[in-house]
Amino acid sequence: MPTKLKKSYKFALRSSLYITLVSTAFIALLLYIPALSGARGGSYGRLLLIFAVTNFFFCFFIIQFRVERFIYRRVKKIYDDVSLLESTSFHQQPITTDMATLTREIEKFAQGKKLEIETLKVRETYRKEFIGNVSHELKTPLFTVQGYILTLLDGGIKDKAIRKKYLQRAAKGVERLIYIVRDLDMITKLEVGDLHLDYSTFNIVEVVENSFDLLEMKAAKKNITLTFDMNYEEPVMVYADKERIQQVVTNLVVNSIKYGKPDGTTEISIENLIKNKVIVRVTDNGEGIEKQYIPRLFERFFRVDKSGSRKEGGSGLGLSIVKHIMEAHNEKIYVESVYGIGSEFSFTLEKEVEPPRAVK
Incomplete structure (x- = not known):
């Protein structure tokens, strides 16, 4: 199975080839006039060939090194910036300079963040609704008890019949509050695994x-x-x-x-x-x-x-x-x-x- 070259290598190879062809043509033009004056054709051809090969490899390594460094610095900055948001997803992976791999990783990260944000929105909606429900459930019996007690304090306590009836209703309101708090406490214990099952x-x-x-x-x-x-x-x-x-x-x-x-x-x-x-x-x-x-x-x-x-x-x-x-x-x-x-x-x-x- 043929080995697939990295995209940066392909870029360096093509760039080196173009530079070599242009520079070789330029050198050939400079040497053309001395060659007409009597220089040997074989020496002239070998010289161009050696120059072309040397120039090609020299250009390839320089371009490859520069491209790798150029991309690496910028990709590493992306990794560092993203790692501040999600260390577990990126710190465990080696930094890649391949744009396709980087794109896939960023898209995967973006999808994960999108799902997390949607989940947080659902939880926030549930939290708001839950707080509203708790306040409503507690408010009703609290206001009921408060109303009966204030009535008694305003003079209703002097009437024996009203006093007994209102105290009984206040007691029912307190009983409902205890019932709600007890059930909330049980759910909390069940959720954190603190309730022992016999x-x-x-x-x-x-x-x-x-x-x-x-x-x-x-x-x-x-x-x-x-x-x-x-x-x-x-x-x-x-x-x-x-x-x-x-x-x-x-x-x-x-x-x-x-x-x-x-x-x-x-x-x-x-x-x-x-x-x-x-x-x-x-x-x-x-x-x-x-x-x-x-x-x-x-x-x-x-x-x-x-x-x-x-x-x-x-x-x-x-x-x-x-x-x-x-x-x-x-x-x-x-x-x-x-x-x-x-x-x-x-x-x-x-x-x-x-x-x-x-x-x-």
Whole structure:
């Protein structure tokens, strides 16, 4: 396979050839008159040939050296300037004077920077929205508590009936604040990996039943039925943090009740997924979720219904907590929904770890 010359070598070769031809022709012209006066033709030809070859190589090395130095200085300046922005991309590579290679590296760097800038813009938008949501969620109960306390200080405390009612409402506002702060603290711990998971083997059917018992009255207010898809006579043993999975199931059932239609149904099924996994499905026939909102469901404070959902209470962090808990377990959570028909949230769990059998 023929060796491909560097572009700077081609430039030096051609330049040397042109200079040699011109200078040789000029020397030949200068020597032409003495040659006519009787100089030997053979000596004259050899002299021109030696001059041409010597001049060619001399020009080649001078031009090549100058071009390399000229380009190197300017390319090195480009590397130094770019390296100030991204040291990991350029400091590990040798400096090249080949323009095609340099162009590819600069284009690659530019594409990487463009992607990074777009990512930062998305994060900045998310940050602004998140701060706005946090301030709104905290502002509502804070102003509520402040309003009731100021009313009592302005003289309402003298009326026993008003005093009791306003203190109870203020207490509910404080309770909501504690709920939001507690959930934010949990998400922070989950994100930084600071929340310890206490793995154990337990019956997932029992966990679902506990959630049903806890939320029975909440569901009864909208006449929503909480049920299994079948009668689970045998326990379904899984290996996870029981307390956290209880929280996941409870949050998903609460969510289905919150957005469920009156006289609706929330159904939970537990199915074998693969040999060592089960999948738990929470299905409702509520209002459903529009397709464009599904990718954002697990964001902090994101609400599909910006007004109605707040009437139901909650911190707006339930689904985000669910997602982080499942990720901490290295498990998956899925959502499927058809607007106007209903939604299904599902998550996977590892089955019970069977002890090794004794060898007889």
